[in-house]
Amino acid sequence: MEVTNKYIVIKAKIDGKPQESDFEFKTETLSLPINPVSNDIIVKNLCISIDPYQINRMKTVSASQETSEFAAGISPGEVIVAFGVGKVVASHNPKFEKGDYVVGHISWGEYSISQGFILNKLDPMGFPLSYHVGILGLAGLTAYAGFFEVCKPKKGEKVFVSAACGSVGNLVGQYAKNFGCYVVGCAGSAKKVKLLKEKLGFDEAFNYKEETDLNLTLKRYFPDGIDIYFDNVGGEMLEAAISTMNLHGRVALCGIISEYTNAGKRAAPDMLSVMYKSITIQGFLVGNYLHLFPEFLKLTIDHLRTGKMHVLEDVSFGLESVPSAFVGLFRGDNVGKRCVQVSQD
């Protein structure tokens, strides 16, 4: 078995905002068996998740690379591992057969070669494959675990979500509404604000780009204060949320996109507020919560089937669109979960 694989690499480490010219396409030949006792499989990539955190792996130095296998540094010229869904085309691994759908670590390429460690067989259950990259995949589990486990919500609490039209934010807001919270989201365009309020059922939403004083903005939307802040952006929004927070408020630190491409920029939340209001700020990674996958899937599929949750996804087509899809994340031009359909099933 031999396939020709086109894949994407970084030309050099990227320490600012990424540009399409930072990437290039390469071609290789993949063949099995690599050696007679290998467990290798070749996967045809179908749908690749496009995630902002990947930029941290492309930097010269980043906290991510020191601490997390999942976020190990990417070297120039090297295959870029990414979450996604694919189909096995050749297997020397007893756990996988040709034709199986798989979900987990694939790559920014047409094919992936893998020993199967971080791949699982996938039953699409009648849903589009892209759902298993987003709402029924890691984005969904991140939102579910972050909201229910990290934020420990109570019904009626006031929840603020930043990047609320993003892959995780839109789901957090929907879980929170279905759970019985008051939910306000912020996003970066009028179109997104309209979507949040009209399609996803957020109580309120605002365009942060139109606001001049985020403290005043948050006090306007939360006259009784914020109980839970689900943070996807960091920076000034985190500072403002903490200053608007109630006693025993909780911050789930899920993403810090404002700082990913701007290392000099850091939030300086008022720690006196954190102390006097007994606020908890908790960073988390979805990898801590994989054991919740079954309960997450059950609730989410139930919400999907009863129309209580809506899918917001932003799919582009063809491997060639990966660099522009990725670069666009940092301009905020995605609406919902961004993924690239590399190939038809």
Next chain:
Amino acid sequence: MEVTNKYIVIKAKIDGKPQESDFEFKTETLSLPINPVSNDIIVKNLCISIDPYQINRMKTVSASQETSEFAAGISPGEVIVAFGVGKVVASHNPKFEKGDYVVGHISWGEYSISQGFILNKLDPMGFPLSYHVGILGLAGLTAYAGFFEVCKPKKGEKVFVSAACGSVGNLVGQYAKNFGCYVVGCAGSAKKVKLLKEKLGFDEAFNYKEETDLNLTLKRYFPDGIDIYFDNVGGEMLEAAISTMNLHGRVALCGIISEYTNAGKRAAPDMLSVMYKSITIQGFLVGNYLHLFPEFLKLTIDHLRTGKMHVLEDVSFGLESVPSAFVGLFRGDNVGKRCVQVSQD
């Protein structure tokens, strides 16, 4: 019953480092009954706790004043409520009799008048009264609850304590050592460092004033990283601790003395580290943990009686010494729990 009470007030709001000249002494006559159906008692103040957080109540504006009754603003000319131990000299309250020792809210004065709401009868149990202001009082409970409830330690974990010779820090370090952790403290003089290592049993201690790069310092003392940081100071030390922290590290935010008198100064911890290392930063107030008082007292008395804990206190004498005792806190010149013995029992 009538007594002449000398007490201390602030002349005006204090927005920087306090100075002795910011305070003045006043005299009033207190008499019972204030009205026939009152529950008032008059307490002769014996030992007053001198605490850094009081500066936040003396500022024009502070997060503390918006959020916590305990930390309500103090107006110029007004009696300054403080934690301490006293003795009832007159009572119109059925819960208290003349001669009772009491602990709770007294004041920066020779006498306090109170309705008894935030005062409890005290059994000194043979210990000096000053112990009930420090190791067996709120300082002790703060250390106990902050370490055991907020930090959730496991045996063998690596614990860092700042202001480790302070009223709370020295006790946190001792609880942590007795519990089976590796403990390093920082303080601001060679004398304090010696005390921490030789008297209190810290594994290591250092003088932060002699260090030029706190990240390197912490990496030297924690080659395997910090699991728990008990923060009494905020600022650069918080930033460095977070950068040295292990996966699932916990920060108990107990005090932020570096920022109390310097509102422009704020820590900007690297939130990418907080996220990627799944760190929790939790602010807390001892008031959240009053229900733990019995178990705290039991353990602490046991440790005292078996010699597993040592008392570090810094007592001055006479009401006149209160302003200098307070002002000195912000130069770090206290060693252990600072209190003022206003009167002999």
